[in-house]
Amino acid sequence: MELIHIKEEMYYLHQAVNIGYIKNNEQGLLIDTGIDKQTAKKAAKLLKEQGLPVTDIFITHAHTDHFGGAAWWREHHNVRIHASPLEKAIIEQPKLEPIYLFQGVDPVDDIRNKFLEGPPVTVDTQVYEGRQTIAGIEGEILFLPGHSYEQPVFCRKGVVYAADSYFAVSYLKKHRIPFMVDIEKACASLQQLLSLEAEGAVPGHGEYEQQFQQTVEANLNWHxxxxxxxxxxxxxxxxxxxxxxxxxxxxxxxxxxxxxxxxxxxxxxxxxxxxxxxxxxxxxxxxxxxxxxxxxx
Ligand SMILES: [Zn+2]
Missing domain, CATH: 1.10.10 (Arc Repressor Mutant, subunit A)
Known part of the structure; x- marks a missing residue:
């Protein structure tokens, strides 16, 4: 895990699943948490060493690799957790993911693993589309569904914390068929990313890129x-x-x-x-x- 500075008060922790971070004096906003408590602990240690506080967590979507560490943060730090309505429902009742994958049937134990069912955590605040202030940080929240049902992403000062609204090309090549719940919505989300006047973006899996539009185009072509x-x-x-x-x-x-x-x-x-x-x-x-x-x- 490596702390990468984007600009001004904006950073991300680069690892298999990126964790965004924005500082605001004594407050700090984490965007996603990584998959489990080990990842959360590692992130907390790294941020503390750099004097970067965490008071709020914005969860982009209810996939364990993005929210699985939130329960640890809740237990060990005084944090407020933010998510959109439908993602919130699954984050608070994570068994819903194995349930929907198993066609609504109470799922078999085989699929109730850490990759499909993270530890539950209570979400304090629901986020909606539009301008919103979290941890004193004003941002624009966009809903970019397709890979998940709502997937709000946080944009500030031209930087998009894009979560899994698009993937690095290396990720697409590795997985070949990315996990998706709606392709038309995914493509509309990608078009929305292209229309933004943004100066750079960091995907959930991959690296921060200034020319992220090329990668977004590659995602459209992939679909x-x-x-x-x-x-x-x-x-x-x-x-x-x-x-x-x-x-x-x-x-x-x-x-x-x-x-x-x-x-x-x-x-x-x-x-x-x-x-x-x-x-x-x-x-x-x-x-x-x-x-x-x-x-x-
Ligand atoms: Zn995901």
């Missing part, structure tokens, strides 16, 4: 490529189930998985791409012979 490939895959059969399509797409992308949790995450992403194709009238969901099927159009 389009996956949509094209998904459409091609759909046309290989007259109809198929979402599970069969997930398997076919994982094979096509040379992804080999051994865990149920991984299958469910990819299945969700595949369904998000198919939903986008359905929205473009290139695919249709049908119920036929007691099966839920996807039909190419």
């Amino acid at each position: 389009q490529q996956l949509l094209d490939e998904m459409e091609d895959e759909l046309h290989k059969h007259s109809v198929q189930t979402i599970d069969a399509l997930t398997t076919a797409f994982l094979n096509r992308k040379h992804i080999s998985i051994t865990q149920l949790s991984m299958f469910l995450l990819y299945r969700t992403a595949v369904l998000a791409y198919v939903k986008a194709l359905a929205g473009q009238h290139k695919a249709q969901f049908v119920i036929q012979d007691n099966q839920w099927l996807i039909k190419p159009l």
